[in-house]
Amino acid sequence: MNSSILKNFIVFEGLDGCGKSSQVKILANHLENLNKKVAFSCEPTDGPIGRMVRDVLQHRIKTTPKALALLYSADREDHLFNAHHGIFYSTQEGRFEISDRYFYSSLAYQSVNVDYDYVKEINSFPSPEILIYIDVPVDICLKRIDKRGEEKELFEKKEFLVKVEKNFKFAIQNCNPATKVLVVDGTKTIAEIAKEIEHFIDEHYGFI
Ligand SMILES: Nc1ncnc2c1ncn2[C@@H]1O[C@H](COP(=O)(O)OP(=O)(O)O)[C@@H](O)[C@H]1O
Numbered sequence: 059m060n061s062s063i064l065k066n067f068i069v070f071e072g073l074d075g076c077g078k079s080s081q082v083k084i085l086a087n088h089l090e091n092l093n094k095k096v097a098f099s100c101e102p103t104d105g106p107i108g109r110m111v112r113d114v115l116q117h118r119i120k121t122t123p124k125a126l127a128l129l130y131s132a133d134r135e136d137h138l139f140n141a142h143h144g145i146f147y148s149t150q151e152g153r154f155e156i157s158d159r160y161f162y163s164s165l166a167y168q169s170v171n172v173d174y175d176y177v178k179e180i181n182s183f184p185s186p187e188i189l190i191y192i193d194v195p196v197d198i199c200l201k202r203i204d205k206r207g208e209e210k211e212l213f214e215k216k217e218f219l220v221k222v223e224k225n226f227k228f229a230i231q232n233c234n235p236a237t238k239v240l241v242v243d244g245t246k247t248i249a250e251i252a253k254e255i256e257h258f259i260d261e262h263y264g265f266i
């Protein structure tokens with residue numbers, strides 16, 4: 059169990075297609091406009107371990123649910139602590155780091171097929187200062203995913219995402235109490251959601 063908080067670390071979570079990557083970019087722009095140093099990234103990352111995860115998601119390689127859980131966790135360790143681009147060091151230099159997904163995704167997705175406590179144990183990482191959950195019903199997410207017109211990834215199925223949604227709610231309710239959580243209604247327009255998030259961030263960091 060890791061109870062530490064990584065200051066200036068902002069995480070977006072939610073189901074596939076909920077609108078995370080759209081909001082990450084808008085918030086990064088907002089912080090830049092306030093002359094803050096900011097960077098954004100995602101998990102799975104674009105690094106070698108993240109690419110291996112994508113190979114599994116896109117059905118190029120097969121492995122076990124437990125091995126996939128370990129790959130996500132290894133990718134996260136590298137995302138945080140890689141000596142060249144680790145976001146842990148970046149936040150220490152005063153930068154805001156925004157991530158599209160973090161360990162809450164492992165708790166929500168991997169624990170569908172792997173024991174929750176095991177997933178928790180292999181994700182003993184610092185908690186973010188801010189967690190933003192974009193709440194969108196499974197059916198709407200699936201419509202948005204369909205609209206992309208790309209081949210479906212491993213977890214993009216209704217029965218699976220219904221379980222993931224339930225696990226997300228549990229993981230958020232039981233998260234580190236020092237993490238500030240915002241749950242936004244992701245069925246609102248992109249602009250409405252962005253405004254709500256900006257207000258929350260500005261108030262938290264005293265930018266207004
Ligand atoms: N609030 C919203 N209302 C309607 N469509 C949205 C909204 N947010 C995002 N979208 C659309 O849904 C799709 C998935 O959004 P995206 O930001 O890529 O989600 P994610 O990163 O969570 O998969 C995109 O086509 C995007 O334009």
Ligand SMILES: Cc1cn([C@H]2C[C@H](O)[C@@H](COP(=O)(O)OP(=O)(O)O)O2)c(=O)[nH]c1=O
Pocket residue numbers: 073074075076078101102115130158159160161163164165167168211213214
């Ligand atoms: C970070 C992470 C993602 N995932 C899953 C969620 C997605 O189905 C998939 C890829 O994530 P992502 O690229 O964020 O998908 P999307 O843009 O559709 O939301 O990986 C996990 O199962 N565990 C994890 O720890």
